[in-house]
Amino acid sequence: MHYRTDAEAVAGLVSKGQIHRDAYISEEIFQLEQERVFARSWLYVGHASQVPQAGDYITLELAGSPVIMIRHSDGSVRVLINRCAHKGASIVSRPQGNAGRMLRCPYHAWCYKTDGALLAVSLKAGYKDTGFEASAAAEGLSVPGGVETYRGFVFARLSRQGMSFREYFGEALGALDNMADRSPEGELQIAGSCIRSVIRCNWKMYLENINDTVHPISTHESASATAQQVGEEFLEINPTALEQLLPFGSGYDFYTKMGARTLPNGHSILGTKFSIHTDYSDVPGYQESLEQAHGKERAREILAFSPQNVVLYPSLATKGSPQILRVLRPLAANLTQLEVWAFQPKGAPAIMLERGLTYSRLVFSPMSVVSHDDVHLFESQQASLAAAGNPWVNLQRQFDPAEQEQGDCRFEDGNNELVMRNQYRAWHALLMQPMGAQA
Incomplete structure (x- = not known):
């Protein structure tokens, strides 16, 4: 399929709470997203605890660009483009490791400091009087347009264009504060590796679903019903598992009262009043340790804020309680x-980590009793959207034309699809902005 990417065609992708299917299935639109949405947004790279020692690194891709997150010799965390300044070879190819005191390209042995500065080149004398000192290669490894570490969470913006970190995220950063402050020491430690899976669907389908409160009642009916049956028949079953699975059976009325908030730039909070995580059992002594560390008022604020999901647009979602x-x-x-x-x-007590790991396996493992329902539907959506017939995806539940002018909006009904429409307003605004000169 060839899709026109001129301004008129892109403008027609969103219309009164409806999204044209080309937003999901067009590879040309995806390439525009990489350039205009992801490159200009602040993307999550990793957590500082993944690189605890000088020289420790991880590798990944951000919007199609290979990057290295590495602990520099001064203790700071740096993000570098994983591409030698000489001929473009990958500097490191392992998912993680320790580079020691420098990074060395395996192709021609050019060496760099762990902040990306050029340290040495092979056959240095051959560059004398060539103008090399003024070349881009002499500047060392390329770096993103911006890098920020916030409460241990590392973000990067690839483009030189775009908002500052705090302007972009605004009050959405409170979700990261809440996670970090659940530690009596104010810091988090990542739990080893992650559950990583690849789904045959467009990324926006998954992001919509994070804020979709209507689907659990039908999509995950079997999971909640099975949990209830197993809990009644087998009293020795893991109580944490039941605590986490049974709320998926909460009815529509539950979500109509949970509260939600949209924020500028596509961010959102689902469950401002309560969520399926609110009634997790207390951990003995935990609240007292938080009160001692943060004071009683702040401890109450931390524990009272257990939203269903906080979206830090376009690619990150947090769950503070688990x-x-x-x-x-x-x-x-x-x-x-x-x-x-x-x-x-x-x-904090070890059970806090156990709770998070249990939830990850139960809900997000590809073959869990919850995730496989979602993945089946996402992949069927992706396959079917290219079929003949209605070309629009409908997100008009409780649509109000006046909301087009709203940025920060608080409302009670979590079933309102405004949280999804808010994502698409941010997406469309970025997509409609042509790229200027790139650094």
């Missing part, structure tokens, strides 16, 4: 990689 991050890494128009990371709040 201490989980979900990260979307779009690979193609019809292919999305999902990462699910669990955290342990430092100084």
